[in-house]
Amino acid sequence: MIEIRKMELSDTKAAAQAEKLCFSDNPWSEQAFVNELNNELTSYYIASDNGRIIGYAGFWNVSGEGDITNVGVVPEYRRRGIAGMLIKKITDSARALGLSSLTLEVRKSNIAALNLYTKYGFKVVGERKRYYSNREDALLMTLILE
Ligand SMILES: CC(C)(COP(=O)(O)OP(=O)(O)OC[C@H]1O[C@@H](n2cnc3c(N)ncnc32)[C@H](O)[C@@H]1OP(=O)(O)O)[C@@H](O)C(=O)NCCC(=O)NCCS
Structure with a gap:
């Protein structure tokens, strides 16, 4: 059974393993996830299938605006x-916190992610030139929650 729930410290090892399968460029370590969970400005969720972590997503509360850090x-x-289930969860969570928006950066070439965010109402609002270590540009996408 697939379930979405808050990420706990006991999930960080498996989250880092999932991250490695999702991002070849500078994947977050287990310690990076621990640091995120220990920060009171963050909210992280995982998707699990009968206990196995198969996805995760999180955001920061930056002065009342949500900044999505990763989705995999x-x-x-x-x-x-x-x-989609993870995006719905973080959108509900951001609304419950009273955040005005959710924003993220996505590689211009990442068609799967661009389609995903577009499907859930995010709009391209800007560009960050040479944002990634391979100098690829990022698109900035925002979902207004108010
Ligand atoms: C992007 C990613 C998170 C999508 O996860 P997913 O669980 O497969 O996505 P969903 O099944 O919820 O798909 C939702 C929508 O996203 C889009 N989408 C997802 N995968 C796609 C693909 N391979 N090609 C085109 N569109 C895609 C579609 O619009 C899809 O809706 P549809 O099924 O009605 O067509 C996943 O491919 C991933 O982990 N990629 C590597 C990490 C990454 O790039 N994360 C985002 C960084 S900003």
Whole structure:
């Protein structure tokens, strides 16, 4: 059974393993997830299938605006709506915190992610030139929550 719930410190090892499967460029370590969970400005969720972590997503509360840090679903579980479930969860959570918006950066070439965020109402609001370590540009996408 697939479930979405808050990420706990006991999930950080598996979250880092999932992150490695999702991001080849500078994946976050287990310690990076621990640091995030220990920061009171963050909210992280995981998707699990009978206890196995198969996806995760999180955001920061930056002065009343949400900044999505990462969203990932392990390859074998993709195209089953799991990222959509995570996006809905973080949108509800950001609304409950009274945040005005959710913003994220996405590689221009990441069609799956661009389609995902567009499907859930995010709009391209800007560009960050040479944002990534390979100098690829990022698109800035925002969902207004008010
Ligand atoms: C992007 C990612 C999180 C999508 O996860 P997912 O669980 O497969 O997404 P969903 O099944 O919820 O798909 C939701 C929508 O996203 C879009 N989408 C997802 N994968 C896609 C793909 N391979 N090609 C085109 N569109 C895609 C579609 O619009 C899809 O809606 P649809 O199924 O009605 O067509 C996943 O591919 C991933 O982890 N990629 C690597 C990490 C990454 O790039 N994260 C985002 C960084 S900003």
